Amino acid sequence: MAHSARTSQISRRRWLLAGLTIPLFRVRAAEPLGVSFDGDSLHVAAPTLHFLTGKPLARLKDGATVVYLSQLTLYKDPYLTPLRRAAVERFVISYDIWEEDKFSVSVPGQRSISNISAKKTEAWCLEYMAIGAGGLTPDTPFWLRLDMHTADPRDLSSLVGEPGLNLHNLILLLAKRPGADDPWWTCEAGPLRLADLARTPGRGSRTG
Numbered sequence: 001m002a003h004s005a006r007t008s009q010i011s012r013r014r015w016l017l018a019g020l021t022i023p024l025f026r027v028r029a030a031e032p033l034g035v036s037f038d039g040d041s042l043h044v045a046a047p048t049l050h051f052l053t054g055k056p057l058a059r060l061k062d063g064a065t066v067v068y069l070s071q072l073t074l075y076k077d078p079y080l081t082p083l084r085r086a087a088v089e090r091f092v093i094s095y096d097i098w099e100e101d102k103f104s105v106s107v108p109g110q111r112s113i114s115n116i117s118a119k120k121t122e123a124w125c126l127e128y129m130a131i132g133a134g135g136l137t138p139d140t141p142f143w144l145r146l147d148m149h150t151a152d153p154r155d156l157s158s159l160v161g162e163p164g165l166n167l168h169n170l171i172l173l174l175a176k177r178p179g180a181d182d183p184w185w186t187c188e189a190g191p192l193r194l195a196d197l198a199r200t201p202g203r204g205s206r207t208g
Contacts, residue, residue, distance in 0.1 A: 033187035035144055037197040041130040044072065044146055046187045049126070052093070052103070052118040054183065056150050060095040060103070067092050070148035072131040078143055078190065086131040090151075093121065136194055143190030149183060 034045035056066050072086040089107065096102040096115060103121040106112030113124055129146070136142060 030145075030186045030188040033144060033146055033189040035189050035192055035197055036200045037133060037194055038200045040133065042072075042074070042133050042144060042197075043130050043200060044126055044144070044187070044189075045123075046126055046146065049148075049185060049187055050118075050122060051148060051183075051185050052122060056183070057118075060093065063095070063097065065092060065094045067151040068125065068148055069151055070125070070129065070146060072129055073145050073147070074131055074133075075143040075145065075190070076141075079145055079188065083135070083142065084131060086129065089125075089129055091125045091128075133194060138195035139193055141191040141193055143188070144192065145189075146185075146187040148185045 031046055031049045034047070036043050036045070051068065052060070056068075060066055068091045069088055070091065071088045073082050074084040075081060076083045091105055092108060093103055093105045096104060099115060101117060102115050103118060104112065104114035105116075105121050105124055107128060111128065116124065126146075131144070
């Protein structure tokens with residue numbers, strides 16, 4: 001029983017440390033983040049965010065598959081106290097060697113699209129993401145941040161187990177300082193209020 005309690009305590013500590021560590025290891029200045037509201041969830045757009053660049057793009061054009069991990073976090077103050085974290089999204093992207101500057105992207109087990117440009121690939125990934133707005137009143141101020149980085153291919157084998165994504169290893173990976181080949185992008189917005197956001201009826205909801 002003592003061992004079980006200690007294990008539980010360590011597990012909770014790791015989750016808390018991971019949540020505190022993720023914002024600290026950003027390697028790029030924050031880009032502006034556009035936010036809209038469909039009545040249930042917050043959706044994002046970031047026209048100035050380009051993550052199909054540099055070494056990840058070179059790896060894609062060499063025939064490698066690149067995995068991007070991304071997460072939305074809702075804050076009640078300027079990026080200090082999280083109200084909610086959406087589920088981590090995993091985007092698997094590949095380059096079509098037969099079609100110049102065309103890509104395929106998928107969310108394993110969910111959705112996929114192929115033969116699209118780099119710009120549309122980036123937009124598709126962001127359009128897939130959402131975070132629930134439950135508990136926010138129309139006039140409650142809040143802040144929103146998107147973090148995204150590539151996953152080192154050597155770490156990917158630890159992410160997938162028999163039931164699917166290994167959440168424990170994923171948390172550890174998110175807390176890991178990105179290397180030179182694993183850049184990190186950040187987009188931020190706030191303070192925001194639901195009453196001021198553009199409405200996107202009929203867009204659907206993927207809450208976190």
